[in-house]
Amino acid sequence: MPDKPYRPNVGIALFNSAGEVLIGRRFRDDGPEIILPGLEWQMPQGGIDADENPRDAVMRELWEETGAVSADYLGESDWIKYDFPPYDGPPTHRLAQFRGQRQKWFALRFTGSEDEIDPLTPRNGQPAEFDSWRWERLDRVADLVVPFRREVYRTVAGLFAEFAR
Template identity: 80%
Template sequence: MTNQKPYRPNVGIALFNADGRVLIGHRFKGDGPEIILPGLDWQMPQGGVDEGENLRDAAMRELWEETSVTSAEYLGETDWFTYEFPPYDGPQTHRLAKFRGQRQKWFALRFTGREDEIDPLTPRNDQPAEFDAWRWENLDRVADLVVPFRREVYRAVAEQFAPFAR
């Protein structure tokens, strides 16, 4: 039997610093089907696209909501990728339970601000904090730090955005 649920429209952000490393956040809690596993609890910022929202605007909004960063310049973007959520036995009323996974477009951005701008703990837009820590990481290492159901997408993003990591 195939899963008839739709994919949730989503944007992901690879925020590169001047040294070509990307910002990753440490997820400190799961969110329904978006589980975390011990030792595999890092990821790049990402989030849902509002109905009718421009995708580049959605990427900037999500980056701000999750990190407070507004100092970023557009570098490029990927085509669409998808990933499936793992089996979810929680409440079907959870906001993500109606989706089979996520359909993502990734954006490469260059951070142009100062590091004291980065604040993942302060809630913004009535959204709870998703990260309790952050760091810069080599893009080609990030797939090894995320939950397995996201790895294929992260590897494809790393391949496409490799020129920005130099």
Template identity: 80%
Template sequence: MTNEKPYRPNVGIALFNAEGRVLIGHRFKGDGPEIILPGLDWQMPQGGVDEGEDLRDAAMRELWEETSVKSASYLGETDWLTYEFPPYDGPQTHRLAKFRGQRQKWFALRFTGKDDEIDPLTPRNDQPAEFDAWRWERLERVPDVVVPFRREVYQAVAKQFAPFAN
């Protein structure tokens, strides 16, 4: 059976600090088909693209909404990558239920601020907090702490953005 649902347009952000580590957030709740699993509940910031929105602008908006970070400069980006959501038996009225998964363009950014700028708990743009904690992590380690349905995309991102981790 073919899944006829479209992919949701999405951006992901690999925010590198001066030491070459990336910012990851701890997801404290699932969101419809975007489930979390114990011990695999970390991810880099990511989010949907509004109709007609420039992708770099979307990346900066999502980074700010999820972490409060505005101090970041552009390093590079990936081609489009996709992942499928796991089976979802919840309400079909959920905002993600109409999608089969996400189609993502990832952006590598250099964090130019100070760590006290990072605040994942305060809601911004009427968006609820997605993370209850954050940390800097080695890029090559990040695929090991995400849910399995995202792992292949994270491995591709880690491979492509490896030069920024040095």
């Protein structure tokens, strides 16, 4: 795996007015992006298209995965990497060519109405990734995700703690 590149990706910490973040419950694996029983929750994230600016990608991914469009920019991280777990699936899977993800995380403040949030409707030809969603304290999210993402989530919680107040 060390010879494979990292996939450019954005992560989204969408804060509500109470300082909680939106998390979605993944209902299926996606190649090396596995879920484990009891650890299906995560914040929205997604790939950066070729020649796409990360700030544009974060708003596109927020909309594709949640339906939300009402959000204000609060801040962003430097690039953070994580490796995928070992993957024995088909080498043609869209993520099989990557070692893991290289992410830029964005903190956004949700300014819309909760009825705007609809993770089940496919958008831009992308299948739904989440079958439910909820607001959660940022400092608790790392305990709800698969182990290979935990360190990234702890880092993000530290970087964006000021927005969770």
